[in-house]
Amino acid sequence: MQNRLLFITTFLITAFYSQLNAQLKYTINESWYFIKDNSIQDINQFNSQKDKAELVDIPHTWNVEDVTDEEEGFYRGAGWYTKEVKIPTSFSEKEVFLFFEGVATAAEVYVNNKLASTHIGGFTRFVVPISDYIKFDKATEFTTFNVTVKADNSYNEDWPALHADFTFFGGMYRDVNLVVREKIHFNIEDDAANGVFITTPKVSAESGDVNLKVKIQNDETSAKKVKLVTKIYGPNQELVQEKTASLKLKAGISNEFNLAMKPVSNPQLWSTDSPNLYKVVCEIYDAKTNQKLDESANPLGFRWFKFDVDKGFFLNGEYLKLIGTNRHQDYKDISNAVPDHIHVEDVLLMKAMGSNFLRIAHYPQDPIILELCDRLGIITTVETPIIDTVTESEGFTKNCLSAQLEMIRQNYNHPSLVIWAYMNEIILHPKFTDDKERYKIYTDYIVELAQKIEDLTRAEDPYRYTMIPNHNSVERYSEAGLTDVPMIVGWNIYNGWYGGSYTLLPERIEAMRAKVKKPMIITEYGAGVDPRLHTLYPTRFDFTQEYGVEYHKYYLEYFAKNDFIAGANVWNYADFNSEGRVDAVQSINNKGLVTLDRTPKEVFYFYQASLLKEPFLAIATKTWGQRTYVEDKDGLGISTMPVQIFSNQNEIELLLNGKSLGVKKVVDKIAVFEVPFVDGINQLVAKSTNGIYLEDFSAIRINVLPISLKNFPASGISINVGDQRFFYDDQIKQAWMFDRAYTKGSWGHIGGEPYVRPAKNVQQPYGAKQTIKGTKNDPLYQTQLKGIEQYRFDVPAGVYEIKLHFAELEGTAVKHLPYDLSEEISEVAKITNRTFSVIINNKKVIDKIDLLGQYGEYRAVKIKSEVSVKYGEPLIVDFKKIVGEPVLNAIEIYKKL
16 A cells, blocks of 8 residues: 555656656655664664664654653764655656755765765755765666665764753754756755845835846756746736846856846835735746746845834834744644644744744744745844854854855845844853953954854845844953944843843843944843742742733833834743753743743733734633632632733723623733632633723633631642742642641641742742652642641541642752853752651651652652541641751642541
């Protein structure tokens, strides 16, 4: 059956090729045999082990699971892929290529066991000519050849990026294509471009110039004459103009020509609101036979733009504040081996958010991203993966320049693209800081490399801007001289997250503006948000949805008031994998406005209310489907909590279970209602009141905990001890309330203080930030009460199940992680001796528990027990100190009888 399908596919391809007679490109993604083995040294050794291979499809990465497990590190090394490819033997008269859209990080490509090409750089495309390696059998209709690819994501000091706050996935993670061309074709061999480079050096509302640089490869053995036919089609696909040029091609080389089209009168301008796209189609014909040899189609957008140091950004002569996001390319459970659909949906969701600006960080991404930005009207910047640090070597310099050149040539014709960027936070973790002379040599090298990249970029494209994004240390970059190199300086600023209050933002930006007299873009700002965490008391570094909204509200309002800030990119559009991270969600940077599986967080809706021009409203609680909270007054059965409504309207009415809670003014895109929730399902409906029909709905399950436990709740009680945050376990739909002190006749803790991480300049107000092994619910175990004496529940008589949750948070010293943007963190290194017993109603349940000795540091420990409570007595969990201070991280209690 498989052979029959292959025959039918091959037959259709052959038939299609005979009709097109100009070019052919199709994916060969399916059924590759794969081995991940760093010990395989060469292709012969690989061939001897093929029987161990597994069958995989492309896109593929070998790091799907090991970047999210609890073990430190992930596989960085070699992976080998191989497959047989069957093509018509008639292709022997053509030129056959393999076209790789992304292989991380370095690739060796073999055809019939012979090395055909190598490529360094995991984020740009490359083309491998393979005709000379195929043995065409003219006696048969089809020819089969073998393709083997060694992909390698090892750490190599000559391969950028060296260090960064994202995971360096390995594998053939983007499409692999077979490409067939005539002997004369647009040059795709050089840097995997398409041989046509379009510029619009002069554009106005009245006229638009169109110039082309065309590269045509002649692989014939003699010079040839061809016709180049160039057609420009308008946004409605009407033919605007056509031009024919007679060209003579030298043999065996790439021939380059410059062509000026007639100016297009009254062009429909490309803008973020009206992304009018023209199309330029170039066709090569044989001058004698008039046979069509090749074709290249490219987008064309008529626009002009300017960045001004004081006034910001202008598109087509009109001021435009650029607001949008950054984007990483990975997705939940499939890492970076994502299908086109996800890329498309991401850009659509950005546009739905109101974004008009995308920083494609920190590397070029799938080609469909820029194609969608062209079509939807999103201004973009793209950059090469030179991040955090550099290697002072000829090889590193060569690979940086090669990556920049490939990036420029492959993405040259996109009207949405206005900035070429490079060197993100390149002095974040500089070398040789303890040796001033050596440090200067190092930073001089960085500046020299930057100037080489800058010169190359300006020579390749004199019409776009250049940019270097730096972290929040203007003195470090300006003293090194790096801010003198690019046309725009980007700043990654996290005041209110990594350092100090967000109210320090204006002071910091003014210092940057005074020091560097160049156009400014805030290339990164953001706060971590775990969608499972909520609070009534937002605090820096608490990872709650509420603090995320508070943080972004301040930043966005400041940006809007200051025209000199040309643009701003939220870090990040979506949560993404970062294997070394140990925040609220292990191995995930959760500063995204949406989650790793693209579920919007509350802050996403706030951006919609702030950026969209069309009427909008959204209830924040739709991201929080279940919560547990104590009732307002004993016996009332109502828990009153604030609910935010995000809207760009003036007033909003809110209804709870069909009853109006009144109308509230919208202040700075937010209306806040105090909602008296009842136990069970609560239906919220928000409506606009200004004649525009807008509604949003949300259903929330509320577990109202009674102050008095005379009627013990059937759902039980789950308490996140030592914390001031609600936690929602979205895997099993369990809602945890934050901690409270005991009051007579009720329940709560007696004694103890919230654990505070023993360090200077620490970000979070309480708790640890390390990965907790044995659980996905890290926030439950990252906080605790230290020195707790009792947890008391004044319950009715019955049989109760109690589950106690522990974790040792004071083991060995915590390392300073590479993504911390605070200047210094001084950890207190010590080993904790802690032993205590747990007694429930005079029954010793746990005898002399030693969390560190018995379980190790940062490991979830769950111990469950039962107790019978007699009439008139409370349920008391006693913690008896033996050595050190007892701790408790969480507690659950359920009534059985």
